[in-house]
Amino acid sequence: MLRPARRRGLADEVADRLQDAIFSGVYPPGARLREVELAAALGVSRGPVREALLRLEREGLVRNEWHRGATVPTLSARDAAELHSLRAVLEDLAVRCAVERAADEDLEAVAEVAERMARAGDAHAMVRLDMEFHDAVYAAAGHLRLRAAWEAIRSQVHLFLLTRIGVSERDYTGHIPDEHARLAAALRARDAETALRLFAEHRRHAFDLLAGEG
Amino acid sequence: MLRPARRRGLADEVADRLQDAIFSGVYPPGARLREVELAAALGVSRGPVREALLRLEREGLVRNEWHRGATVPTLSARDAAELHSLRAVLEDLAVRCAVERAADEDLEAVAEVAERMARAGDAHAMVRLDMEFHDAVYAAAGHLRLRAAWEAIRSQVHLFLLTRIGVSERDYTGHIPDEHARLAAALRARDAETALRLFAEHRRHAFDLLAGEG
DNA sequence: AATTGTCGGAATGTTAACATTCGCTCATGA
DNA sequence: TCATGAGCGAATGTTAACATTCCGACAATT
Numbered sequence: 461m462l463r464p465a466r467r468r469g470l471a472d473e474v475a476d477r478l479q480d481a482i483f484s485g486v487y488p489p490g491a492r493l494r495e496v497e498l499a500a501a502l503g504v505s506r507g508p509v510r511e512a513l514l515r516l517e518r519e520g521l522v523r524n525e526w527h528r529g530a531t532v533p534t535l536s537a538r539d540a541a542e543l544h545s546l547r548a549v550l551e552d553l554a555v556r557c558a559v560e561r562a563a564d565e566d567l568e569a570v571a572e573v574a575e576r577m578a579r580a581g582d583a584h585a586m587v588r589l590d591m592e593f594h595d596a597v598y599a600a601a602g603h604l605r606l607r608a609a610w611e612a613i614r615s616q617v618h619l620f621l622l623t624r625i626g627v628s629e630r631d632y633t634g635h636i637p638d639e640h641a642r643l644a645a646a647l648r649a650r651d652a653e654t655a656l657r658l659f660a661e662h663r664r665h666a667f668d669l670l671a672g673e674g
Numbered sequence: 675m676l677r678p679a680r681r682r683g684l685a686d687e688v689a690d691r692l693q694d695a696i697f698s699g700v701y702p703p704g705a706r707l708r709e710v711e712l713a714a715a716l717g718v719s720r721g722p723v724r725e726a727l728l729r730l731e732r733e734g735l736v737r738n739e740w741h742r743g744a745t746v747p748t749l750s751a752r753d754a755a756e757l758h759s760l761r762a763v764l765e766d767l768a769v770r771c772a773v774e775r776a777a778d779e780d781l782e783a784v785a786e787v788a789e790r791m792a793r794a795g796d797a798h799a800m801v802r803l804d805m806e807f808h809d810a811v812y813a814a815a816g817h818l819r820l821r822a823a824w825e826a827i828r829s830q831v832h833l834f835l836l837t838r839i840g841v842s843e844r845d846y847t848g849h850i851p852d853e854h855a856r857l858a859a860a861l862r863a864r865d866a867e868t869a870l871r872l873f874a875e876h877r878r879h880a881f882d883l884l885a886g887e888g
Numbered sequence: 889a890a891t892t893g894t895c896g897g898a899a900t901g902t903t904a905a906c907a908t909t910c911g912c913t914c915a916t917g918a
Numbered sequence: 919t920c921a922t923g924a925g926c927g928a929a930t931g932t933t934a935a936c937a938t939t940c941c942g943a944c945a946a947t948t
Binding site: 469470471504505506507526527528652 | 903908909910
Binding site: 518 | 680681682683696707724725728731732734740741756757759760763766767771817819820822823826827
């Protein structure tokens with residue numbers, strides 16, 4: 461069973477590199493992303509860079525302004541609240557779809573990611589797995605537009621976790637794997653009510669932990 | 675009270691023209707959008723056209739494939755179901771936000787659009803006002819990312835209504851204005867429970883009417 | 889007859905040069 | 919001292935030419 465081998469243009473390549481760079485802290489919130497600078501650093505022309513910045517804007521990782529270029533946005537408390545509330549309704553739908561009509565193997569893939577979290581290396585790896593876990597849930601939901609809506613805020617959630625993780629790293633890495641394991645179990649049992657409750661508690665937990673002290 | 679006079683580039687201009695053209699039926703679902711052709715027709719170069727197509731892809735109005743160009747997608751029954759379910763959770767949140775913390779003037783703006791629907795000209799104008807009404811609700815919600823999520827499917831909903839409107843135009847134009855008036859009234863009364871119920875019935879009504887017979 | 893290889897045309901992907909816009913600085917004036 | 923305007927520099931917006939990729943048709947081979 462082969463996945464479609466799609467050819468990617470330079471733009472996608474550049475977008476991925478930029479995303480990694482932002483997550484790595486090379487371009488912290490507030491930093492300006494100059495097209496010529498990026499083009500020179502990556503060894504491509506401004507075209508693909510421009511296109512990549514547009515894609516990252518769609519994901520909320522950069523802000524684009526007329527004739528003023530792209531900058532990495534700083535997430536305010538209000539932004540965090542927006543992400544929290546929007547994520548809640550999206551994830552509720554995802555959980556309902558997944559429980560209702562996902563293939564068993566897709567739900568097992570979710571559980572498999574949850575297991576990997578138990579032996580994550582550092583906090584950054586944990587965050588990556590956290591994102592991967594939720595990706596798997598949306599994939600199991602089999603809802604293209606829901607997945608697209610998630611991907612529109614996914615990077616922002618990722619960035620939020622990375623920037624706020626220092627304030628309580630211990631609690632985060634300690635409780636998170638176990639929580640995800642329970643989440644996966646509820647999904648595999650196709651227990652919608654329990655799953656919805658657990659996911660809500662999970663989000664509330666993470667939100668209180670990370671948004672409160674920032 | 676002036677709105678910010680923002681300078682728009684050619685790309686945005688092109689995107690709007692293309693959107694109008696698609697809604698007008700110039701490019702029906704399945705049609706190919708060739709960059710050179712569009713650039714020549716609009717009197718600009720391929721750069722802005724490319725950027726515009728990327729923006730329209732973000733809105734789901736065109737599909738872009740590697741080295742195969744852009745096409746107007748045809749909406750299947752599954753697509754309609756996806757739009758319906760996603761729209762439901764987004765609009766629920768929008769209504770809750772609007773009832774909870776919208777300014778009175780924003781809710782009056784919603785009602786004002788609803789009133790204009792009573793004296794709409796043709797069916798196309800009615801659909802435009804329908805979209806405008808829901809735009810106003812999202813604007814009243816004051817939730818930037820929720821609004822962005824709506825805008826990601828807005829054009830698809832618009833196109834869906836336009837393509838399916840012929841099957842039951844009479845029912846659509848007949849009942850819709852009254853329904854929206856009640857919706858607006860519930861919002862102005864800040865009656866969350868009633869508003870949520872009415873919006874759900876509204877969507878169910880439109881979905882049954884238009885998706886069923888296609 | 890069916891499959892594979894090759895070729896041509898057409899469209900997109902990419903590049904580099906040109907045009908435009910914006911923020912900043914500094915001089916000017918009241 | 920503050921407000922106003924011109925000019926400069928830097929970055930983005932736009933363009934047109936070049937490179938690459940893909941699809942379809944047709945020929946060759948088994």
